[in-house]
Amino acid sequence: MSTLSIINQKGGVAKTTTAINVAHVWAKLGKRVLLVDLDPQASATKSIFGDQEFEHTSYDLVLNKVPAKNAIQKSEDFGFDVVPGDILLSGVDIQLSAQFGREKFLKKALGTVKSKYDDIVIDCSPTLGLLTVNALMASKDILIPICPEYFSLKGIELILGTLKNIKTGLGHTIGVKGIVITRYRNRKVIKSVIDEVEERYGLKVFKDFIPDNIVVEEAHHNHLPVSRYAPRSKAAKSYESLAKELNT
Ligand SMILES: Nc1ncnc2c1ncn2[C@@H]1O[C@H](COP(=O)(O)OP(=O)(O)OP(=O)(O)O)[C@@H](O)[C@H]1O
Numbered sequence: 747m748s749t750l751s752i753i754n755q756k757g758g759v760a761k762t763t764t765a766i767n768v769a770h771v772w773a774k775l776g777k778r779v780l781l782v783d784l785d786p787q788a789s790a791t792k793s794i795f796g797d798q799e800f801e802h803t804s805y806d807l808v809l810n811k812v813p814a815k816n817a818i819q820k821s822e823d824f825g826f827d828v829v830p831g832d833i834l835l836s837g838v839d840i841q842l843s844a845q846f847g848r849e850k851f852l853k854k855a856l857g858t859v860k861s862k863y864d865d866i867v868i869d870c871s872p873t874l875g876l877l878t879v880n881a882l883m884a885s886k887d888i889l890i891p892i893c894p895e896y897f898s899l900k901g902i903e904l905i906l907g908t909l910k911n912i913k914t915g916l917g918h919t920i921g922v923k924g925i926v927i928t929r930y931r932n933r934k935v936i937k938s939v940i941d942e943v944e945e946r947y948g949l950k951v952f953k954d955f956i957p958d959n960i961v962v963e964e965a966h967h968n969h970l971p972v973s974r975y976a977p978r979s980k981a982a983k984s985y986e987s988l989a990k991e992l993n994t
């Protein structure tokens with residue numbers, strides 16, 4: 747079993763889109779996948795289930811209120827299980843601030859269900875606060891989506907700095923699977939981004955860029971993965987090859 751967090755403190759770079767579409771392709775390949783929505787905006791949950799409300803969510807897991815199995819929902823359309831997100835997650839940093847071991851509550855909760863899955867994918871919120879630290883402590887690796895138009899080296903440095911702090915402060919080493927270029931429109935912008943990332947940090951940039959395409963937005967509104975909503979689109983094909991490459 748392996749756990750992958752999709753992180754970037756920059757908002758709107760397609761973390762959620764990447765999390766649910768990679769998880770879907772893995773499920774299609776026959777893997778047993780759990781997606782954890784760890785964002786107070788609950789975008790992944792809304793994309794998958796629409797306006798459904800859930801009694802238990804990832805908030806209960808982070809606060810260790812209920813066993814993880816009680817918060818798991820099945821999605822037939824996506825083919826994987828989901829721990830829904832919750833607006834209450836926005837108060838977690840304060841609620842956990844005085845608790846011993848607060849960085850490992852999610853890891854502890856997921857420990858009780860991990861044997862049921864081949865992969866757990868965590869969709870993080872656009873912050874590097876305690877919630878994301880909980881995701882990182884539960885993860886073996888991270889994947890960083892980057893939108894070339896808003897790219898900043900400082901952003902990458904912040905993420906790498908957080909991984910370093912977790913290693914020195916909490917003794918947990920996290921691998922960086924690489925960077926996925928999302929929502930791209932302009933090849934010239936991409937080339938300069940790739941060169942900078944590879945040269946400065948030696949990070950892998952996946953060769954499957956995800957193009958900016960309206961079908962991605964439409965797939966969210968139709969509560970379907972891109973490869974079911976628009977199977978022949980370039981976006982669907984790119985997510986399929988990215989998921990396969992991540993798998994190897
Ligand atoms: N390849 C794409 N083509 C077109 N639109 C896209 C693409 N990828 C994502 N989007 C759209 O961009 C918006 C942001 O995407 P998404 O919610 O996945 O980003 P995020 O990084 O998870 O955002 P947040 O930081 O708020 O959690 C959404 O409206 C989504 O539909």
Ligand SMILES: [Mg+2]
Nearest residue numbers: 761762785789
């Ligand atoms: Mg998101």
